[in-house]
Amino acid sequence: MPPDSNDSLPTALFTAAQVRAMDRHAIDRLGIPGLELMHRAGAAAFEALRRRWPEAKTLSVVCGPGNNGGDGYVIARLALAAGFDVRAYPVGPVERLRGDAAAAFAEYRNADGPLLNFIPPGFEGAEILVDALLGTGLDRDVADEYAAVIDAVNDFPGTVVAVDIPSGLNADTGAVMGNAVCADLTVSFIGLKQGLFTGAGPAHCGEIVFDDLDTPPEIRLGQAPSSRLLRSNDFALPPRRRDAHKGHYGHVLVIGGERGYSGAARMAGEAAARTGSGLVSIATRASHSPLLNLGRPELMVHGIESGRELEPLLQRASVLALGPGLGQSEWAKALFDAAIACGKPLVVDADALNLLAEHPLQCDRWVLTPHPGEAARLLGLSGADIQRDRFAAASALQRRYGGIAVLKGAGTLIAGPDGVPHVARWGNPGMASGGMGDVLTGVIAGLLAQHVPPFEAACLGVRLHGQAGDLAAAAGERGLLAGDVIEALRTCVNR
Template sequence: MRERYNRSLPKDLYRAEDVRAMDRYAIETVGIPGIELMRRAGVSAFVALRERWPEARTLSAICGGGNNGGDAYVVARLAHEAGMDVRVYPVAPPNSLKGDALTAYQGYRAAGGGVLDFIPADFEGAEVLVDGLLGTGLDREVSGLYAEVIKAVNRFSGHVAALDIPSGLHADTGVALGVAIKADLTVTFIGLKQGLFTGEGPEYAGEVVFADLGTPPEVRHSVKPSAMLLPQWERGLPSRPRYAHKGHFGHVLVVGGDHGYSGAARMAAEAAARVGAGLISVATRRAHADSLNLTRPELMCHGVETAEELRILLERATVIAVGPGLGRSEWAQTLLGAALKTDLPIVADADALNLLAANPRKRDNWVITPHPGEAARLLNTSSAEIQKDRFTAIRRLQAQFGGVAVLKGSGSLICGPNGLPSVCTAGNPGMASGGMGDVLTGVIAGLLAQRIELFEAAALGAQLHGAAGDEAAKTGERGLLASDLMDSLRRLVNL
């Protein structure tokens, strides 16, 4: 399974315009010449690709007409000076270069480096290909010669290292603009671009390495971050006192499991138990209440058909998880309505969100966990529009519905009242299977039951859920089941 990001990455994420402002600050206020920043970028990238592929002896570089191309010329010069067999393909004519990019090109030529005056159909003669085609300023679909070059790069069977961002990937949204280079390694400079970590970004970026280019902290402090990167799960929850009893760790009530969907409520309930909630009750259809806990007798399962029957269970609960397998029947609407009348913290998912889309409301003490399709219904748009700009979507969800919103998917986003999204990079494509969302609902509810604050429970829940999925996928992503995460959840909360 390909590594998603370097453990040593800083937590602050930025939009492309913010990183450009940081770059200007470094040049104009700190006094670092632009060509020196370009030289440092090239050195950082060359060191990173040599560490990643130490045996490589051949390198090709594609160079555009801007500073991204200038960075690539620096890498090519360093590779040439190191004795590598180097081939450079200038997509923009060298006589069109200006400023620092021109200086970098001249430095490469002065070192004895040559250029080829054509773009080959492929780059099979090299072990490593450096992408210096387009930078972070791209805001429209790639077309013409540049699109053809990107397609040729993606046919290349060797290793690809992108400079700052894979060409064709939108730095702010993580969307491929028609076509984008699929890199194995991305070395990004000055500030982390938020689009590298959500949506299509992780697929195109590969492993991300960060280089601050020796700029002082004041450069990064000159602008505010647009998002935050959550760390990998490396610790469990705090140890418990010896005198603890089950009442100290909350009582989760899972509401759901309509006819044919009892498994969803069952998985949410076990996930809440596996992360440490003290008691777990399930309010479900009477027809299968007696059988729901046959393989997990610790769950207290109740057949509930009316709001009054649910009210009795609500009086004992400390947290509600509503939606897994709930359906959209009159029964579902009745139970959701009863849950929403309480002051208890709620985790709402699945059909609870679909019902909420038809009757929107705002609430401060809940976590909503939509996937892009559910988010589209909540915001009255399409899932394609949600995926075009996940950062805008998560802010809209939180503003419209309150509490904490979790937008699931590659690079899940979590946003609370302060409006600054956090990005969770844990997880893998094997988790694209039924029931994974139900497990996440139970995980977050189980953390809330242990008196963890709303946003922290959502963020920790996303990290823990993704980490459990990654651990469970070590034997293979394909065929991964939601229930496969249970043992990993228990292990990880006890690290």
């Protein structure tokens, strides 16, 4: 994904119930017939797939028994009128179609639209397959016939377009409900569903296109967003004054680097420096402290073996990055306790989060940056529980521990005290490698040192980290290292 590709989408995200309320508002209060909205949805999806694949001339549509299936019959009818070779595959008896979906089916059949009651291998070689099977109202795991159809869709070798949401994906959480379609393009309507952007959502949606179906903004303004998408112009560092000096940009102290894990502290420190912190120090094990800055002499490295030895460094620092490579030894616990007690702003990551899980406490001065496994320990849940509803997990982390919670992963979430999580779309699978979290810790700490408020620092840090990862991945995702991301940070932070 290009670093700024999500700027074309609205920032406000909603739950499925909120979008259904918008739909009812348009029908009941504004007098827009439901069938008219269905016609608009089908037309929007058809135009989106034609823009993306203008040479295609064969199309198949899998249609479910609800309004999502009705959208599919509209698409099939429009494709037929445009000269496509079309097949529609109803799932479930068409006699059960009701209301607008039944009307859309009748319009398709009245246009002599072909209907097949079985799915042939490979959908007879169609170029585009439209998933109009299940909509946003799914409330249980997909099973039986529907699961088999989704398997057939995912086995299809051509292009898959999902109508509103990939079938089987939870619109609120981004979790897979037993089985889900993997689409190349998802065309979403009325209001953007938050589940498209986190958890399994990014892997199943492909490119996301939004169409408001020409409904007035008032139907969306009547609903408070359940979450928000981050954009590339949200939060930014101001230009530097010509008379600036290093004291203007803070002093980050990285605390970590147990024996065997010194690289984590080094990467966090270097990321803080590349983000623009005026000074960066590292407090680490004395045994490797003389070696830690050999390749980066700008880092000031101190061998520390007790909490008392750490205190002078704490006094000089303006921001702490606590946890990269820290471990959970008695040494780690002593440094953890000293850092928490000193009263400075801090970013808490890695083993510092595991130590926090053992002795929970609240603090408004910190930014917590757990991955799902660490979040599970902090909340006393399993990793699967976290991924089942990442929005709920991020909010629960913030409520329980205070400050800002950054739940890492596909569609990283940033939760602050206002209760509206922000969602970041930057980043790529190449970043699934060691040290990436240490880099993020350093980036956020470096921004805090430059006087960026905590929530803004977390959002901006996640964005810069993801953009740098995307820039570094231009040479390929496999083999992408945390150090490559650090090198790309300077470009991204100066955009």
